[in-house]
Each structure stands twice: as C-alpha cells, then as structure tokens.
Amino acid sequence: MSDASINTQANTGEASFGDYFALLKPRVMSLVVFTAAVGLLAAPGSLHPFEAFCAILFIAVGGGASGALNMWFDSDIDQVMKRTQGRPIPAGKVQRDEALAIGVALSGFSVVMLGLATNWVAAGLLAFTIFFYAVIYTMWLKRWTPQNIVIGGAAGAFPPMIGWAAVTGGVAIESVLMFTLTFMWTPPHFWALCLFMKSDYKDAGVPMLHVTHGRRVTRNHILVYTLLLAAIAIGMAFTGVGGPIYLTTALVLNGLFVLGAVSIWRRDETVAEADGYKREKAFFALSLVYLFLHFGAILAEALMAPYGFGGW
Amino acid sequence: MSFREPHELHKRRFGRNLGVALVLTSFIFIVFGLTYVKITRGDYEPENASVER
Numbered sequence: 024m025s026d027a028s029i030n031t032q033a034n035t036g037e038a039s040f041g042d043y044f045a046l047l048k049p050r051v052m053s054l055v056v057f058t059a060a061v062g063l064l065a066a067p068g069s070l071h072p073f074e075a076f077c078a079i080l081f082i083a084v085g086g087g088a089s090g091a092l093n094m095w096f097d098s099d100i101d102q103v104m105k106r107t108q109g110r111p112i113p114a115g116k117v118q119r120d121e122a123l124a125i126g127v128a129l130s131g132f133s134v135v136m137l138g139l140a141t142n143w144v145a146a147g148l149l150a151f152t153i154f155f156y157a158v159i160y161t162m163w164l165k166r167w168t169p170q171n172i173v174i175g176g177a178a179g180a181f182p183p184m185i186g187w188a189a190v191t192g193g194v195a196i197e198s199v200l201m202f203t204l205t206f207m208w209t210p211p212h213f214w215a216l217c218l219f220m221k222s223d224y225k226d227a228g229v230p231m232l233h234v235t236h237g238r239r240v241t242r243n244h245i246l247v248y249t250l251l252l253a254a255i256a257i258g259m260a261f262t263g264v265g266g267p268i269y270l271t272t273a274l275v276l277n278g279l280f281v282l283g284a285v286s287i288w289r290r291d292e293t294v295a296e297a298d299g300y301k302r303e304k305a306f307f308a309l310s311l312v313y314l315f316l317h318f319g320a321i322l323a324e325a326l327m328a329p330y331g332f333g334g335w
Numbered sequence: 336m337s338f339r340e341p342h343e344l345h346k347r348r349f350g351r352n353l354g355v356a357l358v359l360t361s362f363i364f365i366v367f368g369l370t371y372v373k374i375t376r377g378d379y380e381p382e383n384a385s386v387e388r
Contacts, residue, residue: 037347037348038351039350039351040350040351040353040354040355041350043351043354044354071372071376073368073369073372074369074372077365077368077369080365136365139369140369
C-alpha cells in the first residue's frame with residue numbers, strides 16, 4: 024500500500040478490513056476461543072482435528088457476531104465512554120447499518136456452519152448465546168438494572184459448554200460447572216474495573232452497580248461473589264474435569280483472589296484514591312490470570328489423561 | 336499489450352478487497368475440508384449399506 028493511499032484513507036475515514044474485524048471484538052474473541060477449546064478438549068470423546076478447528080472457528084465467529092450487534096446497538100453509549108470511543112462506529116469508520124448487517128449475517132452463518140460441522144445441540148447453544156448477549160444483555164439488561172453484568176455475564180460463559188456439546192452432543196455437569204466458573208468470575212472482574220474507570224459509565228447513563236448503589240456496596244459485592252466463586256472453583260477439582268493439577272492451581276489462585284477481594288473490601292474511597300486504585304487494578308489484573316490459569320489447568324488435566332497423569 | 340492504470344478506488348480499497356478474498360478462499364477450503372472428513376469417515380453412507388453386504 025502506498026503512502027498516498029494511506030493518506031486518502033485517513034482523509035476520507037473509509038473503513039479498512041481491520042475496522043470491520045474490530046467490530047467482532049477480537050480481544051473478547053480470544054477468551055471465547057480459549058475457553059471453547061478447553062471445553063472441547065476436556066469433553067469425553069473426540070472430534071476429527073479439522074472438525075475441532077472448524078468448531079472453535081465458528082464459535083469464535085458467533086461470538087464476534089454478537090460483538091458486532093452489541094456495537095450496533097450501543098454506538099450511542101460507546102461515543103460517550105472514553106474506553107470505547109475508538110471503536111469503529113464512534114470513530115466514524117463503519118456505519119451502524121453495516122455493523123448490523125455484519126452481525127446478523129455472521130450470526131446465521133456461524134450457527135448453521137457449527138451445526139453442519141458438529142451437531143445441532145452445539146449450534147443451538149451458540150444461537151442462544153448470541154441471542155442472550157445481543158438481546159437479553161445489550162438491548163435489555165445493560166440499560167435497565169445494576170445486575171446487568173451478573174446476568175449478562177452468562178453470555179461470555181457459554182463457549183466452554185458449546186465446545187463440550189460439539190464433542191458430546193449434549194450438556195453435562197462438568198460443562199455446566201465450566202459455565203458457572205466464568206459466570207461467577209465476571210461480576211468481580213468487571214466491578215473491579217468499574218471502581219477505577221470512575222465516571223465512564225455514569226456519563227453514559229449505564230446503571231452499573233457503583234453508579235446506582237455506590238462504591239461501598241460494589242466493594243461488598245466483589246467480596247461476596249469472590250467467596251462464592253472460590254467455592255465453585257475449588258469444588259470443580261473433584262469432578263470429571265478436575266485433578267491434582269487443577270486442585271493445586273485452584274487453591275493457590277482462589278487464595279490470592281479472596282485475599283485481593285478482602286483487601287478491596289477493607290478499603291474506602293479516600294485510601295483507594297490516594298494510591299491511584301492500586302489494589303483494585305492489581306485485583307483486575309489477577310482476575311485475567313485467574314480465569315486463564317483455571318481453564319489452563321483443566322486443559323492440562325485433559326491433555327495428560329491419555330498418559331495416565333490427568334484426573335483422579 | 337498494456338494494462339490500464341488501476342482506478343483510484345482499487346488502490347484505496349486494496350486492503351479491504353484482499354481481506355474479503357482471503358476470507359472467501361478460506362471458506363472454500365473449510366467447506367472442502369469438512370466435506371472430505373465427513374465423507375471419508377462414512378458419515379453419509381446409505382443406512383442399508385451393511386444389509387447389502
């Protein structure tokens with residue numbers, strides 16, 4: 024590409040391929056890919072490697088499609104919030120209608136292709152996930168209740184269940200527990216972010232918990248959800264997807280996570296502002312590692328099982 | 336034989352067109368690969384094939 028063409032693009036604000044790709048929320052997609060792959064590999068039974076690759080690809084495309092629908096519907100909010108002002112629609116690179124068209128087309132495409140590649144239970148779960156994220160969360164809960172992130176978090180928790188269903192053609196206690204792990208992890212992860220992102224949600228009029236009920240209540244909620252999460256995460260060690268590696272990982276990570284939540288709970292705004300929300304930022308960073316390592320441990324158990332090491 | 340100078344639009348949208356071309360080509364390979372896997376595994380053999388044998 025010549026310098027001239029780059030300049031022309033910058034002047035006209037015309038969308039590049041990357042701008043359309045950004046509609047699919049690639050960073051969220053990476054989490055979807057990873058957790059879906061773990062669900063798929065931990066499930067009893069097997070798929071042909073090419074089918075497995077296609078299953079993960081179509082789950083990722085479905086997740087991306089719901090991201091595009093979210094950007095279409097929330098473009099007014101995205102324009103107000105600093106964190107989202109650079110997204111393709113508020114940046115003026117992609118039109119709202121284009122995002123809607125891409126979202127709808129990729130939703131249908133991903134569901135049909137996943138059904139053809141694996142089975143229709145997995146495809147049905149993917150369709151429900153897209154519906155849940157785009158309609159239940161984005162259109163309904165997000166602007167209505169401070170519990171938006173709690174219930175809406177379910178959308179991000181479905182991929183391991185879909186991966187599991189792609190192999191087994193059904194739902195099992197293990198896949199439900201993998202869903203629950205991400206479901207319970209989302210609120211403390213997001214509320215910690217809210218504590219140090221301060222006015223963004225307030226400016227956009229989104230009723231996040233810290234906006235409607237205050238920061239003290241948010242800190243209490245982070246602690247309660249972290250304790251519930253720890254019980255579920257450690258309990259999972261004793262199911263079919265658990266084992267010594269997972270148990271060790273879960274004990275260490277949940278110990279650290281609970282300590283982080285207690286430390287956030289014991290602080291007030293004056294102390295937090297004084298040190299630039301250091302503990303809240305550390306807790307948020309830990310939450311990313313937390314989820315990655317939990318699913319990593321499930322994956323390790325599944326990969327070592329054929330050699331007689333994984334599981335109990 | 337000489338090729339005409341590419342239109343400004345082609346230059347401007349080269350990246351986007353290339354991206355779309357790659358996506359569509361990948362889709363062809365995916366459909367081909369899935370078909371190959373499913374047919375060679377016997378997913379689409381007639382149900383009475385074993386009776387005839």
